[in-house]
Each structure stands twice: as structure tokens, then as C-alpha cells.
Amino acid sequence: MADVNRGKRPLSPHLTIYRPQMTSITSIFTRITGNALLVAALLIVWWFLAAATSPNYFAFADGVITSWFGDLVMTLSVWALWYHTLAGVRHLIWDAGYGLEIETAEKMGLAVIAGSLILTIITLLAV
Amino acid sequence: MDYMTDLKRAVGMGSAREGTKRHWSMTKSSVALLILTPFFVFTFGPMTGEPHDAVLAYFQRPFPAIIAALMVVTTFMHFKTGVQMLIEDYMHGLAREITIILLTCLSYGAAATGVFAIAKIAL
Numbered sequence: 001m002a003d004v005n006r007g008k009r010p011l012s013p014h015l016t017i018y019r020p021q022m023t024s025i026t027s028i029f030t031r032i033t034g035n036a037l038l039v040a041a042l043l044i045v046w047w048f049l050a051a052a053t054s055p056n057y058f059a060f061a062d063g064v065i066t067s068w069f070g071d072l073v074m075t076l077s078v079w080a081l082w083y084h085t086l087a088g089v090r091h092l093i094w095d096a097g098y099g100l101e102i103e104t105a106e107k108m109g110l111a112v113i114a115g116s117l118i119l120t121i122i123t124l125l126a127v
Numbered sequence: 128m129d130y131m132t133d134l135k136r137a138v139g140m141g142s143a144r145e146g147t148k149r150h151w152s153m154t155k156s157s158v159a160l161l162i163l164t165p166f167f168v169f170t171f172g173p174m175t176g177e178p179h180d181a182v183l184a185y186f187q188r189p190f191p192a193i194i195a196a197l198m199v200v201t202t203f204m205h206f207k208t209g210v211q212m213l214i215e216d217y218m219h220g221l222a223r224e225i226t227i228i229l230l231t232c233l234s235y236g237a238a239a240t241g242v243f244a245i246a247k248i249a250l
Contacts, residue, residue, distance in 0.1 A: 041202055062177075
């Protein structure tokens with residue numbers, strides 16, 4: 001239409017040249033943790049299915065989940081779970097119309113990171 | 128002359144053409160998961176690495192079994208919508224639709240498998 005300047009318009013800066021910000025990094029990690037939790041969720045469903053099937057199958061599935069690799073996946077997933085949970089709380093707060101000032105949003109980002117690490121340590125000690 | 132209210136104009140807008148429906152469904156499931164997650168972590172967690180009969184006895188109790196079943200269903204319904212948003216943001220064309228279908232099937236399949244297994248243990 002009247003867009004004679006197509007292709008030559010200034011573009012907004014892309015991710016690659018932005019300085020990483022507390023708000024953007026904590027946001028992308030919400031998405032990464034949420035979707036990566038699929039791995040642990042499937043492992044847990046498999047663990048339940050194995051428990052419901054037979055003692056031998058359970059021994060195999062439980063062995064996988066408690067192997068060094070299973071421990072690594074589950075430990076990272078515990079952190080991902082608490083991170084995603086706290087980040088979700090931050091979204092609920094934002095949705096309610098609070099904490100949208102940049103300074104407050106950045107403080108909540110720090111709280112999500114610190115809180116997720118603390119909850120992970122508590123979980124690893126308690127479980 | 129436009130007699131539509133702001134809400135009416137907003138309904139059906141957005142990339143998914145579903146208005147705020149998905150946002151509201153994610154809000155509800157996130158609050159549910161906020162309650163379920165601590166219960167699930169501290170009931171399921173200690174059971175990993177336990178003997179088979181101990182695991183069966185534990186999930187035959189109502190509370191751990193109900194929490195586990197609710198957690199599996201709510202998690203996979205929350206995931207189904209969340210992963211669809213991810214796919215819609217980064218994938219296009221037929222690949223997008225096929226991936227959404229596959230992950231939707233996976234979500235329902237995993238939820239059903241989890242509920243079946245927990246029910247079989249509990250009952």
C-alpha cells in the first residue's frame with residue numbers, strides 16, 4: 001500500500017545486541033524451565049506406571065531415577081520446578097496489577113532466583 | 128458508530144484468536160499447581176529409591192494418591208497450553224500444527240497413564 005519504504009525501515013534492536021536484563025533473563029528462564037520440566041514429568045509418570053506393573057519393572061525405573069544421571073535430572077528439575085513456581089507467582093502478582101515498576105520487577109526477579117535456590121536446597125535436604 | 132465495549136473488542140483477539148481464554152485457564156491451573164506442588168514434592172520425593180512394597184503401601188493411602196493424581200493431571204493440562212504457546216511463538220506452517228498435535232496427544236496420554244497407574248496402585 002503506502003509502504004514505499006518496505007525493507008528499509010529501522011528495526012527494533014534484536015535479542016543479540018541487547019544487554020541481558022534481570023527482567024528478560026528471568027522471563028526466558030520461566031519458559032525454559034516450564035518446558036524442560038516435561039522430562040521429569042514423564043519420568044515420574046513412568047515411575048508410577050512401573051510401580052503399578054511389577055516389582056522388577058519398578059526396580060528398573062526406580063534404578064534409572066536414582067542413578068547418577070537420574071539424580072542429575074531430578075536435581076535440576078527440582079530447581080526448575082521451584083524457579084517456575086516462584087516465577088509463576090510473580091506473574092500472578094503482575095496480573096493483579098502490582099509490581100510492574102521496573103525496580104520492583106527486578107527485585108522480584110532476584111527474589112525468584114534466590115528463593116528457587118533456597119527451596120532447592122531445602123528440598124534436597126528434606127527429601 | 129461503534130457500540131462495542133472494550134471487552135467485546137478484545138474477545139477473540141490475540142495470536143490464538145481465543146482472547147483471554149487461555150490466559151485465564153493458565154491462571155487457574157497455575158494457582159492449583161502452586162497448592163499441589165509442595166504437597167507433591169514432599170510426598171512423592173521421599174518415595175523415590177524406596178522398596179516396591181513400601182511405595183505401594185504409601186500410595187494406597189488416600190492423601191498421597193489423590194495429590195499425585197491431581198498433580199499429574201493439572202501438570203499436563205498446564206503443560207499442554209504452555210508448550211502450545213511456545214510452539215506458536217517459534218514454529219510456523221505445517222510443522223507448527225503437527226508439533227502442537229503431537230504434544231497435545233503426549234499431554235493427554237501422559238495424564239491418562241499417570242492416573243491409571245496411581246489408581247491401579249491405590250485401589
